[in-house]
Amino acid sequence: MFVNFFYTLRDKGIPVTPTSFLRLQKALGMGLIESLDDFYSVTRSLLVKSERYFDIYDQAFSVAFRGMMEQELTDAELTDTIKAMLSEWLKDPGGMAEALGIPEEQLKKMTPEELVEHFLKRLKEQTEAHHGGNHWIGSHGTSPTGHSGYHPGGMRIGGESRNKSAIKVAMERRYRDYSQTGPITASQMGEALKRLKHLQPAGPQDVVNIDKTIYQTMRNAGEIEIVFDRRLADRLKIKLLIDNGGWSMDPYVEIVQALFHYAQFQFKELEIYYFHNTIYSKVWLDPHRYKKPVPVDEFARSDPETRLILVGDASMAPYELNDPRGAIYVGQNEAQPSVNYLKFLAKTFRHSVWLNPVGQDSWFYTWTVKQIAGIFPMFELSLDGLEKAVHYLTSRN
Amino acid sequence: MTTSENRPAKFSGGTRYVLDDELAKIVNISMALEMPLLLKGEPGTGKTMLAHAIAESLRMPLIILNVKSSMKLIDALYQYDTLTRLNDSRFADSGRDVSNIEDYIKMGKIGQAFVADKKVVLLIDEIDKADTDFQDDMLDILDQMQFDIMEVDRTVRAKNRPVIVITSNAKKDLSDPFLGRCNFHHIAFPDRDMMRKIISVHFPDLNRDLTAACLEMFYRLREVRGVEKKPATRELINWMRALQADPDFQLKQLKSANIPFLGVLFKKSTDLYLASHQ
Numbered sequence: 001m002f003v004n005f006f007y008t009l010r011d012k013g014i015p016v017t018p019t020s021f022l023r024l025q026k027a028l029g030m031g032l033i034e035s036l037d038d039f040y041s042v043t044r045s046l047l048v049k050s051e052r053y054f055d056i057y058d059q060a061f062s063v064a065f066r067g068m069m070e071q072e073l074t075d076a077e078l079t080d081t082i083k084a085m086l087s088e089w090l091k092d093p094g095g096m097a098e099a100l101g102i103p104e105e106q107l108k109k110m111t112p113e114e115l116v117e118h119f120l121k122r123l124k125e126q127t128e129a130h131h132g133g134n135h136w137i138g139s140h141g142t143s144p145t146g147h148s149g150y151h152p153g154g155m156r157i158g159g160e161s162r163n164k165s166a167i168k169v170a171m172e173r174r175y176r177d178y179s180q181t182g183p184i185t186a187s188q189m190g191e192a193l194k195r196l197k198h199l200q201p202a203g204p205q206d207v208v209n210i211d212k213t214i215y216q217t218m219r220n221a222g223e224i225e226i227v228f229d230r231r232l233a234d235r236l237k238i239k240l241l242i243d244n245g246g247w248s249m250d251p252y253v254e255i256v257q258a259l260f261h262y263a264q265f266q267f268k269e270l271e272i273y274y275f276h277n278t279i280y281s282k283v284w285l286d287p288h289r290y291k292k293p294v295p296v297d298e299f300a301r302s303d304p305e306t307r308l309i310l311v312g313d314a315s316m317a318p319y320e321l322n323d324p325r326g327a328i329y330v331g332q333n334e335a336q337p338s339v340n341y342l343k344f345l346a347k348t349f350r351h352s353v354w355l356n357p358v359g360q361d362s363w364f365y366t367w368t369v370k371q372i373a374g375i376f377p378m379f380e381l382s383l384d385g386l387e388k389a390v391h392y393l394t395s396r397n
Numbered sequence: 398m399t400t401s402e403n404r405p406a407k408f409s410g411g412t413r414y415v416l417d418d419e420l421a422k423i424v425n426i427s428m429a430l431e432m433p434l435l436l437k438g439e440p441g442t443g444k445t446m447l448a449h450a451i452a453e454s455l456r457m458p459l460i461i462l463n464v465k466s467s468m469k470l471i472d473a474l475y476q477y478d479t480l481t482r483l484n485d486s487r488f489a490d491s492g493r494d495v496s497n498i499e500d501y502i503k504m505g506k507i508g509q510a511f512v513a514d515k516k517v518v519l520l521i522d523e524i525d526k527a528d529t530d531f532q533d534d535m536l537d538i539l540d541q542m543q544f545d546i547m548e549v550d551r552t553v554r555a556k557n558r559p560v561i562v563i564t565s566n567a568k569k570d571l572s573d574p575f576l577g578r579c580n581f582h583h584i585a586f587p588d589r590d591m592m593r594k595i596i597s598v599h600f601p602d603l604n605r606d607l608t609a610a611c612l613e614m615f616y617r618l619r620e621v622r623g624v625e626k627k628p629a630t631r632e633l634i635n636w637m638r639a640l641q642a643d644p645d646f647q648l649k650q651l652k653s654a655n656i657p658f659l660g661v662l663f664k665k666s667t668d669l670y671l672a673s674h675q
Contacts (some may be wrong), residue, residue: 015575023430032429036420045423050574051437051583134467 005064006047012060014053020046028066036065195387196263198394201327207231234305236269239349240300243312244287245276252357252381255285256311269306277316278338278344296341300348306394308345308352314372315358321368327335342375354391357381413421414443414450415594420582424451427580428452433539433561435524437575438584441629444564448520451560458513460518460559462506464527470534473505477548498549506539508553516557525565532575538579587630589616599634600641610651611637618662621672628662 009016022044032377033039040061047236205228212227240260244253257272264270273283273294275284285292322337346352354376357361363369372378377384377392408416408424416424424447427434438442452459464474478501486495493500504512510519524532538544541557553626563579565571587595589612593661596608611633619627640646650657656673663669 015573019577023432027426027430030429032426037418041419041422045580045582049435049579049581054583156502198675288533 002043005043005060008060008064009047009057012056014048014056014060020390030329090370107334130303136389160301162261192259192383193262194387195261195383195390196388197266198390200233200266200394205230237265237268237269237305238271239302239305239306239308240270240272241279241283241308241310241312242272242274243277243310244274245289248313249311249317249357253312256381258357276320277312278314278372279341281335281341282337294347299345303350304349308356309389309393310351310352310376312354313358314354314356314369314378318366318367319369320369339371346375351393353392354375355381355385355389356377408451408454409675414446415591415598416447416450417591420447420584423580423582428560430580431558432580433536433563433578435519435563435565435571435579435581436584437565437581439627439629440566441631442584442586442632443630445520445522447538448518448564449563451562452619455518455560457516457518457560459518459520460506460510460513461522464524464531466526466528468527468531470531470538473503473506473507473535474538474544475546475553476500476503477507478503497550502546503550507535510559511542511553512556513559515558517558517559517560519561521561521563523566524563525571529572529575532574536578537577538587538644540554592630595630596634596637600637602636603641607640607648610648611640614651614656615662618672624663624668624671625664626663626668631663632662641653 006016006021024043026048027033033042035157044054044057048054057387110260138157209227209229212229213225215227216227217223223379228364238260240256242253242256260272262268271285273285274287274289275283276289279296281294281296284290284298285294319340323334354372356369357377357380360380363373369378377389379392381391410420410429426432436447438444448461449459451457477498479489481493482495482498482501485493487492489495507519510517521535524535539561542558543552545552592612592615593608596612610671611641615636616630616631636658639661643657646657657667659673663672
């Protein structure tokens with residue numbers, strides 16, 4: 001039983017094992033699972049062995065068993081949906097127009113009230129709840145209006161649940177924060193910090209430890225064995241460059257800053273600079289990018305062993321990267337295109353990485369991300385990505 | 398046990414422990430399948446308390462193995478007390494038979510759980526502190542329910558399969574074979590309703606306004622940005638205990654900027670600073 005569900009979990013990347021699946025069958029056979037709710041908790045505890053995968057499990061579960069779900073939107077959910085729709089409308093009028101089936105021009109003229117009215121009318125026309133299309137309003141569609149859609153705008157409004165069925169619980173996606181693939185969240189701060197603690201250099205093993213050498217030599221009955229220790233290496237200097245322009249980066253700026261501030265004591269020097277989208281001739285020491293500009297050329301004078309960490313989504317219009325006049329601010333005239341400055345930085349600091357809060361899957365849809373990933377080694381701003389980045393920064397080559 | 402063989406005893410919460418439905422199901426299924434239950438979760442969310450509650454509710458004795466980083470597996474199984482034997486062989490006044498090594502074998506915590514006449518609850522606390530070898534070897538023994546005492550060439554078999562609860566703070570990742578043999582649950586941080594129940598279990602005669610005000614403040618403080626170690630249930634209970642013990646405490650203090658006993662909630666100096674200067 002539930003073989004398909006088992007393979008769905010496997011396909012989604014949860015390391016489920018046949019043994020655990022057999023155990024589930026045993027539990028089913030013993031009559032220990034009496035309802036879907038039981039099935040939800042028990043299967044998870046048997047098959048999924050880390051809270052990192054709970055979120056994926058929740059998603060898979062709600063898809064697999066959605067047929068059993070209550071399909072009517074309650075008032076509260078409706079309010080939430082409308083709220084979400086309005087915010088989505090502000091972010092992406094084009095997509096919204098398409099979803100509601102009215103021309104974008106017309107949509108732009110509508111007031112929020114009219115939009116809500118139109119939406120409600122649309123909802124009444126629906127004779128049945130619809131899940132998984134891209135046009136109607138329902139849940140799990142690609143249309144931005146609705147509950148837990150996969151729309152790249154990324155809105156998610158979990159309706160507050162009352163009588164919680166297992167699917168509703170799964171739909172709430174309570175374990176979103178623990179998911180390892182998603183970008184770092186505040187609750188992962190501790191875990192992230194542990195990974196950052198490895199960001200320290202290791203000297204070569206070339207210091208003789210006399211005590212241990214004597215001890216080992218005695219143990220070998222006089223056969224001389226020299227024991228070497230690692231030489232103490234100086235702590236690292238870090239330059240952290242954060243893209244703090246635009247709402248897409250807002251949630252991550254503070255987390256990244258807090259993260260590095262906590263780890264500060266383990267670095268010799270930590271400097272934080274800010275930029276918007278990409279780097280031209282200047283970066284700024286103040287988050288408002290106004291008071292304290294620092295010319296990028298000056299970086300040439302700093303220690304080349306400094307670790308350079310850039311944080312940004314690397315998504316912008318191609319001309320911002322390649323045109324000398326690409327800077328999005330009026331009056332900021334540059335002699336060179338941004339891409340040259342990036343290459344200059346990558347050449348100056350041989351240890352540099354770019355951390356991207358956007359998931360790796362979607363990097364190659366954006367042209368500028370591809371470009372920048374060609375200049376700096378790019379890692380996801382997730383626990384896994386951070387681990388890899390730290391490993392890369394400390395490796396000796 | 399009072400229940401029959403195929404209907405195992407069911408756990409439904411202790412007097413000082415509020416159990417959510419999901420966890421109750423998982424505890425019961427673990428007991429039914431005779432698998433160890435591995436619990437993870439933020440510190441202070443009641444992982445250790447659960448084992449106490451199970452033991453209390455099923456009226457089984459509780460044996461606790463506190464794992465330490467330096468611990469060897471053999472320490473958890475048995476100990477051959479050579480020192481006492483040496484002492485006895487010189488002074489011979491103890492009534493123990495010096496030539497019988499069996500007399501000098503002492504059971505460790507896992508050993509005690511195996512030889513106990515009754516079914517017991519075995520809590521293995523903070524397994525993540527030990528190294529991977531310890532974890533894997535231990536699971537082998539818990540799987541087979543037996544171990545050998547080398548000195549006397551004897552195999553100890555479990556008389557009753559204990560109910561095993563293992564907790565981890567996720568300092569290290571546990572190995573795959575280990576995880577494969579356990580049932581897993583992650584205790585999420587309780588929401589407000591759950592927390593209210595937990596509070597009422599611990600402070601049955603606390604007035605409602607105070608509870609509400611404390612919870613309000615507590616959840617607000619958990620939201621303070623950049624805090625490394627967020628206060629958890631344990632801190633909340635201690636904090637409320639501190640507030641209760643203070644004769645000068647008045648409800649309106651919670652609403653002012655100066656919150657009393659913040660140090661009970663925040664244990665790190667930077668966190669404390671952040672919380673008091675929010």
